[in-house]
Amino acid sequence: MREAPILKADRLSRHFPVRNAFGIRTGAVRALDGVSFEVAPGETLGIVGESGCGKSTLGKALVGIHPLSGGAIVFEGEEISRLSGRERRAVAPRLQYCHQDPGNSLDPRWTVRRSLEEPLIVHTELEAAERVIRIRDLLRQVGLPQTHLDLYPHELSGGQQRRVGLARILALHPRLVVLDEPTSGLDMSVQATVLKLFGELRQAFALTYLFISHDLSVVRMMCDRVAVMYLGRIVEIAPTETLFRAPQHPYTQSLLAAIPDIGGRRVTDTFTLEGEPPDPARLPSGCRFRTRCPRAVAACAETDPALRPLRPDHAAACLLAG
Ligand SMILES: Nc1ncnc2c1ncn2[C@@H]1O[C@H](COP(=O)(O)OP(=O)(O)OP(=O)(O)O)[C@@H](O)[C@H]1O
Ligand SMILES: [Mg+2]
Numbered sequence: 001m002r003e004a005p006i007l008k009a010d011r012l013s014r015h016f017p018v019r020n021a022f023g024i025r026t027g028a029v030r031a032l033d034g035v036s037f038e039v040a041p042g043e044t045l046g047i048v049g050e051s052g053c054g055k056s057t058l059g060k061a062l063v064g065i066h067p068l069s070g071g072a073i074v075f076e077g078e079e080i081s082r083l084s085g086r087e088r089r090a091v092a093p094r095l096q097y098c099h100q101d102p103g104n105s106l107d108p109r110w111t112v113r114r115s116l117e118e119p120l121i122v123h124t125e126l127e128a129a130e131r132v133i134r135i136r137d138l139l140r141q142v143g144l145p146q147t148h149l150d151l152y153p154h155e156l157s158g159g160q161q162r163r164v165g166l167a168r169i170l171a172l173h174p175r176l177v178v179l180d181e182p183t184s185g186l187d188m189s190v191q192a193t194v195l196k197l198f199g200e201l202r203q204a205f206a207l208t209y210l211f212i213s214h215d216l217s218v219v220r221m222m223c224d225r226v227a228v229m230y231l232g233r234i235v236e237i238a239p240t241e242t243l244f245r246a247p248q249h250p251y252t253q254s255l256l257a258a259i260p261d262i263g264g265r266r267v268t269d270t271f272t273l274e275g276e277p278p279d280p281a282r283l284p285s286g287c288r289f290r291t292r293c294p295r296a297v298a299a300c301a302e303t304d305p306a307l308r309p310l311r312p313d314h315a316a317a318c319l320l321a322g
Contacts, residue, residue, distance in 0.1 A: 004077070005038035006208050007062070007176055012036070012071035013232075014054075014061050018281045029280045031057040033232035034071070036307070039176070044202070044209040046223030046240065048216060048255070050277060053229040055212045056100055059178040062210070063097040064088055076175065093123050093172035100180040100212075102161040105168075106153040112139075112164050113149040119171045138167040141204070143197060159190035163197070170201065176208040183218055195222060216255065220244055225313075228252045231280055231288045234307055238314040248310055248321040250293045287319070295320055 014032040017025045031054045039045050047055050060066040062073060064080075073081040080091050099105035106115055116135045120126050126134060139146060142163040153161055162182065169177060182198065183191045195218065201207060213219050219226055220240055227237040228251065236249040247253045275292050278284055284291050290300040299319055309315045310322040 003040050005074075006041040006043075006076060007039040007210075008074040009035055009037050009058075009062065010072040010074070012058070012061055012073070013069045014057050014066055015069045027281045030232045030283070031280070032061060032069075032071075035229075035232070035234055036071075037227055037234060037237060039208055039210065041175075041208055042202075042206060043225065044211050044223045046219040046226040047210060047212045047229060048214060048219055048226060049229035050255075051214065052277065052280065054232040055229060056180055057232075058229070059097055059180050059210060059212055063095050063178060064092065065097060093119075094175045096169045096172060096174040096176070097178045098165055098169055098180060098182060100184065102158065102165045103153060105165045106161060108153050111150050111152055112144075112156075115153075115164060116149075116167055116171060119168055123172055134171065138171055141170060141201070142167045143193075157190075158185050159194055162186070162194055166197070166201070170205065173205070174207065176210065178210040178212065180212045181214070182211070183213065183215060191218070198222065216244075228255065231277055231283065233288065233317065235289065235318070236314075236316040237307070242314055248314070248316040249289075249318045250295050250320075251289050252316075254292075254294075287317075289318075 012032050012035045013030065015028040015030050018027040018029055020026045035058060037045070047058060049055055057066060061068055068081055071081065072079055075091065075095055078091070080088060083091065113135060116138055117131055120131045120134060135149070136146060139149065144160060144163050148156070148160065156164065179198065183194060186194060198209070202209060211219065211223050223240050225237065225239050226243045227234045228249065229235065230251050236243065236247065236252045243252065244256065247256055278288070278291055286301040286303055287293070287305055290296040293300065303319060305317045305319045307315045307317040316322065
């Protein structure tokens with residue numbers, strides 16, 4: 001990565017308390033447990049992994065929806081994780097989170113017009129007449145007809161709700177957008193048009209994306225690099241083609257083996273993913289993947305492997321990788 005990163009995540013952690021039936025704290029879920037990575041300006045970094053591995057927690061922690069339990073975030077050269085509420089709000093428009101559930105991100109009592117006008121009132125100095133023009137532009141940019149301005153969220157399809165959610169975010173001139181499962185719940189043809197729109201907006205607004213998805217074929221199509229998460233950690237990170245062609249971590253190999261076919265040939269048929277991930281509040285000793293890993297050896301129960309570079313742009317957290 002030659003250019004200075006737009007975002008630098010340094011050992012991010014986010015712990016949620018676990019309480020028993022009496023409300024007494026009995027432990028913690030380490031939803032994020034020492035996650036570090038960098039994103040270059042204009043890049044799309046994919047985040048993949050099974051349900052519950054911490055993808056949304058990561059996205060929300062980056063934009064300040066979740067406070068961090070530890071670590072630091074440097075965004076456009078500024079350490080933002082220790083800012084006061086007011087200072088952080090000044091950064092917020094440039095760093096946006098696009099909700100996993102688009103219906104949830106829109107107020108059911110507000111028309112599309114009101115949903116789009118609200119961020120302009122809060123974050124810009126635009127006059128009412130200027131806001132009307134800007135709202136029309138935004139709607140056009142996300143490919144919705146002007147007639148939709150007076151509709152409510154329940155009158156929109158899932159794909160249209162997503163477009164309105166995107167327009168709301170674009171209203172703020174973001175630099176980096178976290179897209180959380182941006183195609184979930186959409187049928188294939190709508191998925192294709194929404195993905196095309198992401199590509200166009202990335203160009204038009206010089207956006208950087210963090211692209212969270214469990215759909216590996218979509219990730220392969222959209223992302224420049226991919227980070228694979230397992231139980232709150234990044235276990236492998238590499239350029240997309242490298243990751244799909246030559247995955248090094250047994251977990252990534254298993255994930256890819258779970259998609260039978262990519263581009264007409266099998267990516268790998270070495271591993272299949274067995275069983276459920278362990279309870280995140282009771283992690284195994286050593287490597288957290290060892291209980292499901294077909295290659296685990298005795299040392300894997302002793303040592304918790306750090307993410308280490310195998311090549312300059314490819315890192316994996318496995319004692320046996322490389
Ligand atoms: N507000 C919360 N309070 C307590 N635990 C939480 C909270 N939010 C998330 N968690 C826990 O943190 C872990 C990671 O959750 P997260 O939503 O980040 O997963 P995810 O990778 O986005 O999953 P999915 O693919 O299903 O969206 C899970 O074990 C979850 O139960
Ligand atoms: Mg999620």
